[in-house]
Amino acid sequence: MAIYTKGGDKGSTSLFDGKRVRKDSLQVETYGTFDELNANISLADKFCISKRNKQILQQVEYRMFYLQGEIATHDPEKFRAQSNIISDEDVHFLESVIDDYTAKLPKVTSFILPGSSLAGAQLHVCRTVCRRAERLLVAFMADNEVRPELERYVNRLSDFMYIMARSEDHEDYLNKVVSEVVRRYKKAMEGKQ
Template identity: 80%
Template sequence: MAIYTKGGDKGTTSLFDGKRVSKDSLRVSTYGTFDELNANVSLAEKFCISDRNKQILQRIEYRMFFLQGEIASQDGEKFRSKSRIITDDDVHYLESIIDEYTTTLPKVNSFILPGSSLAGAQLHVCRTVCRRAERQLVSFMKVNPVRPEIERYVNRLSDFMYIMARSEDHEDYLEKVIEKVVQRYCKAIEG
């Protein structure tokens, strides 16, 4: 079966609820930017050192499908009747991770460079794409109704990406410190 349908050859695409819209519509641009974010989150997850962070990011990837699907539907009720949706539980989950990591990671008293590790750098890319997606969502909300849970979720998501980047940078730092200690120990006992 071919993956192409030729339905978009004239510049339109089908939404989740079957309605056709222009490919350059604000709706398509908004859910497309969240799709871009999700692809970047997937890449970041592959670079993560921490198994826990990988699991957390995988959970976020699935939530992004729900978020994109709801934005990709003019008929929100039709989407909500057929799919899971972003809820305040999802918002609270992000907040719980942010709060936990904020208290356990070393304090930051100045601006930081965007990522000292590969995963940290990629998570900062996620943070910036998320901010752009949020700006598009705000424009989208001026002409389309959006549930407040989605707005809250997206607002927390960039802070979540920031704290995840810090976590991965810290994990990378600890790994390098341990590696140096082991190297010095091995030299000392050899010599």
């Protein structure tokens, strides 16, 4: 079966509920940017050192499908009747991760570079794409109904990406410290022989 339909050959695409819109519409740009974010989150989870962070990011990746689907429909009620949706429980999940990690990580007293590790840098890319997607969502909301839960989730998501980046940078730092201690210990032991 071919993955192409030829339906978009004239510059339009189908929404979730079948309505056709121009590919350059704000609606398509908005859910497309969240799709871009999700691809970046997937890449970030492959770079993560922490198994817990990988699992958390994969949970978020699935939520992104619900978020995109709800934006990618002319009739949000039709989508909500046929799919899972972002809820306040999802918002609270992001907040709990942010609060937990903030309490455990060293305090930040100045601006930080966007990532000292590969995973941290990629998570900062996610943070910035998320902010762009949020700006598009706000513009989209000027003429379209968006549930407050969805808006809250998107607003927490960039903070979540920031704290995940800090977590991965910290994990990377600790691993480097341990590797250096082991290297020095082995060198010292070689000198005693």
